[in-house]
Structure formats: structure tokens, C-alpha cells
Amino acid sequence: MPPFLRPVEDPADPRIEAYLEIRERDLKGRGGRFVVEGEVVLQTALKLGRFAIESILIGENRVEPLADLLASVPTSIPVYVATRAVLDRIAGFPMHRGILAIGLRGEPASPESLLASMPENALVVGLSGIANHDNIGGIFRNSAAFGVGGVLIDAASCDPLYRKAIRVSAGAALVTPFAQGGEIAKLCDALLAHGFEVLATSPAGRETLRDIAPRGRQAVLFGAEGPGLPEAILSQLRSVRLDMRGGFDSLNVATTSGIVLHHLAR
Numbered sequence: 001m002p003p004f005l006r007p008v009e010d011p012a013d014p015r016i017e018a019y020l021e022i023r024e025r026d027l028k029g030r031g032g033r034f035v036v037e038g039e040v041v042l043q044t045a046l047k048l049g050r051f052a053i054e055s056i057l058i059g060e061n062r063v064e065p066l067a068d069l070l071a072s073v074p075t076s077i078p079v080y081v082a083t084r085a086v087l088d089r090i091a092g093f094p095m096h097r098g099i100l101a102i103g104l105r106g107e108p109a110s111p112e113s114l115l116a117s118m119p120e121n122a123l124v125v126g127l128s129g130i131a132n133h134d135n136i137g138g139i140f141r142n143s144a145a146f147g148v149g150g151v152l153i154d155a156a157s158c159d160p161l162y163r164k165a166i167r168v169s170a171g172a173a174l175v176t177p178f179a180q181g182g183e184i185a186k187l188c189d190a191l192l193a194h195g196f197e198v199l200a201t202s203p204a205g206r207e208t209l210r211d212i213a214p215r216g217r218q219a220v221l222f223g224a225e226g227p228g229l230p231e232a233i234l235s236q237l238r239s240v241r242l243d244m245r246g247g248f249d250s251l252n253v254a255t256t257s258g259i260v261l262h263h264l265a266r
Contacts, residue, residue: 004070004075004079005063005070005079005080005081006078006079006080006081007080007081007082008057008080008081008082008086008090009082009083009086010086011086011089011090015055015078015080016055016057016080016082016090018030018033018054018055018102019035019057019090019091019100019102020090020091020092021091021092022035022091022092022093022100022163023092023093024092026162026163026164032104032105032106033054033102033103033104033105034051034102034103034105034161034162034163034166035100035101035102035103035163035166036053036100036101036102036103036163036166036174037097037099037100037101037163037166037167038097038099038167039066039069039097039099040170040171041166041167041170041171041174042056042069042099042101043069043171044170044171044172044174044175045101045103045171045174046069046072046073047072048171048174048175049103049171049174049175050174050175050177051103051104051105051106051174052103052104052106053077053101053102053103053104054077054101054102054103054104055077055078055079055080055101055102056073056077056078056079056080056099056100056101057079057080057081057082057087057090057100057101058070058079058080058081058082058087058098058099058100059081059082059083059084059087059095059098059099060081060082060083060084061084061098062098062099063081066099084098103161103174105161108179108180108181109177109178109179110179110181111152111179111181111182111186111187111190112190113179114150114152114177114178114179115150115152115190115191115194115196116194117150117177118149118150118194118217119149120216120217121216121217121266122149122150122196122217122218122266123146123147123148123149123214123218123219123220123261123264123265123266124148124149124150124151124152124191124196124217124218124219124220125139125143125148125150125151125152125219125220125221125222125257125261126151126152126153126154126184126187126188126191126198126219126220126221126222127139127151127152127153127154127157127184127221127222128154128156128157128184128221128222128223128224128229128230128233129154129156129157129184129223129224129227130153130157130158130222130223130224130253131156131157131158131224132158132225133158133162133164133165133168134164134165134168134254135225135252135253135254136157136158136159136160136162136165136168136169136173137160137164137165137166137167137168137169137172137173137254138168138169138252138254138255138257138258139151139222139253139254139257140160140165140169140172140173140176140178141168141169141170141172142254142257142258142261143172143176143257143261144169144172144175144176145172145258145261146258146261146262146264146265146266147265147266148176148261149177149266150176150177150178150179151176151177151178151179152178152179152180152187152190152191152219153178153179153180153181154180154181154182154183154184154187155180155181155182155183156183156184157180159180160173160178160180161173161174184221184223184229184230184233185230185232185233188221188233188236188237191219194217195216195217196217196218196219197215197216197217197218197219197238198218198219198220198221198237198238199212199218199219199220199221199237199238199239199240200220200221200229200233200234200237200238200239200240201220201221201222201223201229201239201240201241201256201260202223202228202229202234202239202240202241203228203241203242203249203250204234204239204241205234205239205240205241206238206239206241207238207239207240207241208240208241208242208243209240209241209242209243209259209260209263210263212238212240212263212264214263214264214265214266218264220240220260220261220264221233221237222253222256222257222260223253224253225250225252225253240260242256242259242260
């Protein structure tokens with residue numbers, strides 16, 4: 001075993017306290033920390049991520065396959081290694097991927113500071129009531145793929161730094177800038193104040209997506225599946241729909257975001 005790796009033999013080892021009972025603490029929250037899981041996400045976090053990595057914990061069977069990645073880890077980040085049995089006891093469930101890390105949230109960005117940093121030709125996403133972690137992760141992955149400069153998230157939406165959301169995003173939630181908090185109406189007001197044309201997606205949108213031209217500062221809002229965006233928002237803004245056949249009037253919100261963002265991509 002390479003000398004820079006630190007063996008862990010006891011699940012009660014205080015050095016790895018942050019990794020204990022991952023699922024239970026996913027629900028309770030970790031304050032200023034979050035969990036990274038899997039090789040692809042860890043690689044993204046180390047190379048492109050905006051958040052500091054506090055430590056890494058891997059199964060001993062992953063040491064050799066991850067040799068190149070581990071060699072790139074700064075010496076300031078401790079890398080702990082445990083057997084599969086010990087790792088499962090630490091996490092509280094079978095750790096098939098065998099790769100975990102703890103990230104530090106740092107100071108959260110505000111919507112104002114995020115929007116003030118945007119260039120004149122910027123695309124921003126706004127999210128209202130997106131409570132499904134798979135959808136949040138999918139939207140962030142699409143946002144990274146199509147050049148979104150930032151994501152504004154209301155307080156009713158789930159945390160993009162939740163473990164599953166990060167994993168589904170393939171690490172994009174660690175790369176794309178975001179700010180979360182407040183009501184979608186307030187976020188919309190902030191976008192308008194910073195010179196953004198704000199588009200609201202809805203199955204009943206007054207315009208079809210093909211009629212919308214990418215230009216300057218644009219933002220596009222997505223609401224939760226079912227209730228969608230508030231009527232007050234839809235009546236105030238330019239509303240956009242996707243024309244569909246086969247008796248369906250809507251798609252999964254993550255799928256919708258991919259189509260819309262591809263059209264508006266910078």
C-alpha cells in the first residue's frame with residue numbers, strides 16, 4: 001500500500017467520523033459538509049470542482065484501480081483506506097462503489113452576487129419546487145453540458161449537494177455555480193433587475209420553443225412536475241412550451257431542461 005494512504009481498521013476511528021451512517025445523515029444534514037460518491041464524481045471534484053475536498057475514504061480493493069487518480073490528490077487531503085467490511089460498517093450500507101469523499105460547502109453564493117458576475121451573453125436556469133434529487137441532478141448535468149452560467153434555486157427545491165443529486169449530475173453540481181434560497185418570484189425579480197429576459201416553461205406556454213431565439217442575457221425557469229410554475233409567474237413572463245404528439249402534454253422536467261437548454265445554448 002502506498003505510504004501516503006492511511007489505513008482505517010475501526011469504524012469508530014474519529015478521523016472518519018464524517019462518513020458514519022451516511023444515509024441517516026443525508027436526511028439530517030451535515031452543516032458545512034457534503035458527501036461525494038463514485039470515481040467519476042471524485043475525479044470531477046478534484047479537477048474541476050468549486051468546492052474543497054476535506055478527505056477521501058476508499059475500499060482497499062480500489063487502491064490499485066485508482067492509482068492514477070490517487071497520485072493526483074494533493075498531499076494536504078488525507079486518503080483513508082478500509083477493508084470492504086469496515087467500509088460497509090462505516091457507511092451503514094454495502095458500499096459497492098467503494099469510493100467516498102467529504103467536501104466543504106464554504107460560504108454560499110447569493111443570487112445577487114451570482115447574477116452580478118454574469119457576462120452580457122449569459123444563460124441562467126431558475127428552479128421552482130424541484131424536490132426530486134434525480135431531477136435536480138439531471139438538470140445540473142444538462143446545465144453543464146449546454147453552457148449554463150449559473151442556476152438559481154428556490155427554497156422549496158432540494159439540495160443540489162445531496163449525495164444522490166451530485167451522483168446523478170455526474171459531478172456537474174460541483175462545477176456549475178448556483179445560489180439557493182427564497183421564493184421563485186424573488187429570484188425572478190432579481191433576474192429582471194440584472195437585465196435578463198426570463199422565459200417560463202409550461203405545457204400551456206403561449207409560444208413554442210422553436211420561436212425563441214438565443215440572445216444576450218437569458219434565463220429559463222422550470223417548475224416541479226405536476227404543479228409547474230406559479231400562475232403569477234407564467235402570466236408575467238414570456239411562457240414557452242414544447243409541442244408534442246401522442247396525447248402527451250409534458251415531459252420529465254430534467255428531459256425538458258435538456259431540450260430547452262440545447263436550443264438556447266451559448
